[in-house]
Amino acid sequence: MFEDGAIINELLIERLNYIIYVVLLLIGLHAMISKQNLIKKLIGMSIFQTAIILFYVSIAVKDNATIPIYKTEHDPHGDAAKAAVLDLNRSGEETKAFYAPVMLKPEETQQYSNPLPHVLMLTAIVVGVATLGLALALCLRIQQGYGTVEEDELLVKIERSDARYSQSPLAKAKNRRRTQSRNTRKPRTSVKSTKSIGKSAKPLESRDSTKTKKTTSKSNLSQPKKKPASTSRKPRSSSSKVEGSKPTTPKAPAKKASEKTRAPKKKGAE
Amino acid sequence: MDNAIAWILLFPLIGSIACALLGMVNRKLCYPISVLSMVAATWASVETLFQAVASPTAEVSYIFGGWVLDLFPRGVGIEFRADLLGALIALVVVGVGLIVSMYAKLPVEKETPRKEALYYPLFLLQITGLAGIALTGDAFNLYVLIEVAALTGYGLIAIGSNRAAAATFNYLILGTIGASLYLLGVGYVYIKTGTLNMVGIQEVIATNGLHDSPTMQVAFVLIGLGILIKMAFFPFHAWLPNAYSSAPTTTSCLLAPLVTKVMIYVMIRMVLTVFGVEFSFESTLWSEFMPWLVVIAIVCAAVMALAQREIKKMLAYLIVAEVGYMVGGVWIYNYYGFIGSIFHIISDACMTLCLFLATGIILRACKTTHFDGLRGLFSKMPLTMIGFFVGGFSIIGLPPTCGFFSKWYLITGGMVAERWEYMVVLMFSTMIMVVLFFRLIERIHLAVSESGEDLGKGHGDLGLTKEQTTFEEAPLSMLIPLLLAASIVMIIGIYNQEVVDQIELFLAPFNLPKGTGH
Numbered sequence: 001m002f003e004d005g006a007i008i009n010e011l012l013i014e015r016l017n018y019i020i021y022v023v024l025l026l027i028g029l030h031a032m033i034s035k036q037n038l039i040k041k042l043i044g045m046s047i048f049q050t051a052i053i054l055f056y057v058s059i060a061v062k063d064n065a066t067i068p069i070y071k072t073e074h075d076p077h078g079d080a081a082k083a084a085v086l087d088l089n090r091s092g093e094e095t096k097a098f099y100a101p102v103m104l105k106p107e108e109t110q111q112y113s114n115p116l117p118h119v120l121m122l123t124a125i126v127v128g129v130a131t132l133g134l135a136l137a138l139c140l141r142i143q144q145g146y147g148t149v150e151e152d153e154l155l156v157k158i159e160r161s162d163a164r165y166s167q168s169p170l171a172k173a174k175n176r177r178r179t180q181s182r183n184t185r186k187p188r189t190s191v192k193s194t195k196s197i198g199k200s201a202k203p204l205e206s207r208d209s210t211k212t213k214k215t216t217s218k219s220n221l222s223q224p225k226k227k228p229a230s231t232s233r234k235p236r237s238s239s240s241k242v243e244g245s246k247p248t249t250p251k252a253p254a255k256k257a258s259e260k261t262r263a264p265k266k267k268g269a270e
Numbered sequence: 271m272d273n274a275i276a277w278i279l280l281f282p283l284i285g286s287i288a289c290a291l292l293g294m295v296n297r298k299l300c301y302p303i304s305v306l307s308m309v310a311a312t313w314a315s316v317e318t319l320f321q322a323v324a325s326p327t328a329e330v331s332y333i334f335g336g337w338v339l340d341l342f343p344r345g346v347g348i349e350f351r352a353d354l355l356g357a358l359i360a361l362v363v364v365g366v367g368l369i370v371s372m373y374a375k376l377p378v379e380k381e382t383p384r385k386e387a388l389y390y391p392l393f394l395l396q397i398t399g400l401a402g403i404a405l406t407g408d409a410f411n412l413y414v415l416i417e418v419a420a421l422t423g424y425g426l427i428a429i430g431s432n433r434a435a436a437a438t439f440n441y442l443i444l445g446t447i448g449a450s451l452y453l454l455g456v457g458y459v460y461i462k463t464g465t466l467n468m469v470g471i472q473e474v475i476a477t478n479g480l481h482d483s484p485t486m487q488v489a490f491v492l493i494g495l496g497i498l499i500k501m502a503f504f505p506f507h508a509w510l511p512n513a514y515s516s517a518p519t520t521t522s523c524l525l526a527p528l529v530t531k532v533m534i535y536v537m538i539r540m541v542l543t544v545f546g547v548e549f550s551f552e553s554t555l556w557s558e559f560m561p562w563l564v565v566i567a568i569v570c571a572a573v574m575a576l577a578q579r580e581i582k583k584m585l586a587y588l589i590v591a592e593v594g595y596m597v598g599g600v601w602i603y604n605y606y607g608f609i610g611s612i613f614h615i616i617s618d619a620c621m622t623l624c625l626f627l628a629t630g631i632i633l634r635a636c637k638t639t640h641f642d643g644l645r646g647l648f649s650k651m652p653l654t655m656i657g658f659f660v661g662g663f664s665i666i667g668l669p670p671t672c673g674f675f676s677k678w679y680l681i682t683g684g685m686v687a688e689r690w691e692y693m694v695v696l697m698f699s700t701m702i703m704v705v706l707f708f709r710l711i712e713r714i715h716l717a718v719s720e721s722g723e724d725l726g727k728g729h730g731d732l733g734l735t736k737e738q739t740t741f742e743e744a745p746l747s748m749l750i751p752l753l754l755a756a757s758i759v760m761i762i763g764i765y766n767q768e769v770v771d772q773i774e775l776f777l778a779p780f781n782l783p784k785g786t787g788h
Contacts, residue, residue: 038439166640168641
């Protein structure tokens, strides 16, 4: 019974700091590993680093000790020392040496706590701030590039772009050839739609002739089967909708092909 | 110059500040400044190595600010110590930095346009951090320099594409966990020994008999785990392949040869100089299970490298496998294993550099690093491909290159220590590397289609245009560093005995077993 109490005493009172530091460390680690949101991961990272700071500060704690600034009785620059210096000045001795730091005797140092862990933690805090700032900048970049900071959505998007990027040049060339053959075949099957789209697109996109041309060919590729006689007034938006929302519909090859035509440009931008 | 050891760090540091300031005035100033400061740092590094060889204790010591008191002969402040190992690794770091900085001009202009004033300072700071890791004699200062190297590394990778930014985020999370665990371990060491000086810690452990202290055991586990995460040892390697393969060319050329190797140097430093051989191998169980983890690591990494279809990804997994080699060389606890491990740090840095430089040129010329894009490349750029082959042969371990000799010592170590599993797995991974590189060599040399029919010059049905197969060597500013790296690989191979002599001099005081360690 008594021993149980001793254990509780030791855990809750004497080593409470260390218990808290371990708990914080684990909370931080858990958040970093299992949270989906990148910002939550960063919060976990901050908790993780703070736990280590708590650990270092805890090991520097000393009972009945003060901050490591000379106490009056040890102080070479304080009032006591000044009096001594004045005395010395009167007797005409060198005063410079008196202002040098004083080595304390071991029993005198008992009254001060160890400054080193705190100093180390100042550095660690600076490093932590730099890491956090960099990580937030990365999050911003990811948000701008992929439109999300949720890891699962991000992974899907990254996988898709990776598959496109790491495609074999042979397969790319094959795709290109298939695209070309389809381009030559297309006007026969859907002459009407091309014409109509071209007509409707021109007034909308007439600012830039090359742009219009591209839009026409794109809508030409992605639309021919579904809306053969479509007189859609917004060919651009409709085609992009098809691309974005239904990647696995029968129109997938068409979408791929349209991506291929844009691929060289995109890669340059990346 | 007496304080050449400090100048190794100061030259790149001053250079990076100068780049950042003058880069704002004119971006074109950055490249010459970075090359100049790297030349100066290389000179300082060579000077330090000669000083270390010449001095009777085989080490150079420099205490910053001259903070020495009679009570603390090891210094109150931060000490930089270059023993033979540290000086060698620093020379490798700075030398690789010099070659990459020469190479950087065109890739940086192309891949990160109008960001030179941001890129070169980070680049130089990265070298500052890595060289500092190799030279510092203070356990906490090591943490700071690890973070300097890591933070600049994140920046260097993420400055590229969005994909690189996403990969960097993972790297950042894992890297922070690793560095923080190291920091925690240093805290435990400090509680028990009351000093942060590496040699000081070693002395306290030896004089106070801290071999069985649970605090030191915990510290050892935390520091070891942190370093293993930072060096991308197999189960913790997840950050490496994506980060290195999506980084800008120059970044992967700089980081891939150095970061993991420098962390292995830190592990050797911890095992030998900080905790001591006796503590590391006899008071902990690590030498029992680490060789088996190494076996798993090498097999998995080699098989994953085999599954890749892109050179950059493949090389990234090769790095993970090579990390396994070096960690294994340490933990088989044998004299020859240590020689092999240290020599492999040097040779692996050179050959990985060689391969990544060549890959950068391939990427520039072919716009792809996919295996299929390499067909008929030898007729287009023979010199680049020779550089690539030298690196590849060194990774495989063919005799005139340095990779052969380091692998020779590693295998000897495995044999003498009767760690048969380690020996077998080295042979196994060598076989896999043979497959990897000869698969590439076949594609590069021969222009045949998938069905096997000869296509003459290689264009036509392959989807290669005529311009992809006409002779067009890489620009000289990229080709010369590559050939330099390739010749260094050969020269270290030919003069391997000189390097090994220095390593043996370094290892002599540690009394490592030359037979079985247990």
